[in-house]
Amino acid sequence: MTLPLSTLNTCSDSEFVAALGAIFEHSPWVAEAVSGMRPFASIEALHAAMVSAVDDADEDAQLALIRAHPDLAGKAALAGELTAESTSEQKGAGLDRLTSEEFTRFHTLNDAYKQKFGFPFILAVRGHDKHSILDAFERRLENSQPDEKSEALAQIAQIGSFRLHDLIEE
DSSP states (O other): OOEEHHHHHHSOHHHHHHHHTTTSTTOTHHHHHHHTTOOOSSHHHHHHHHHHHHHHSOHHHHHHHHHTSOOTTOHHHHTTOSOHHHHHHHHHTTTTSOOHHHHHHHHHHHHHHHHHHSSOOOOOOTTOOHHHHHHHHHHHTTSOHHHHHHHHHHHHHHHHHHHHHHHEEO
């Protein structure tokens, strides 16, 4: 089900946040931050405002946003504890069909990544498969902390764009 942008531009603040609160994983504060900026001329304008809200947030809020994301092919996915959006995205990349060796590799990389950076690996998985995700994982483990935080936020912005385009019609 999609929502018209015109409806989002005219609904109450609480309805706006309820509709868009999951665009940025478990972080309705992003939608709250932009609700008063309506009306938005396009999905891209709404997305830009949301990304600016994240960019303008303090480091604690940014790290909380990053940490709100689940591990790729992690325990939450196996337990069925992901948001509907994350479940769909991970299934689309084939992460629900891993061999035991692939699952072990994801688990090992998730642990190494979180140990190094203090937050989960974030990748906008649409258009990726398990092999390209593993390649990105290994490549990004070489990044510095500041570079990887920036990359994680850029990936979150891309995920937000995908989710907005899936949800809203202009």
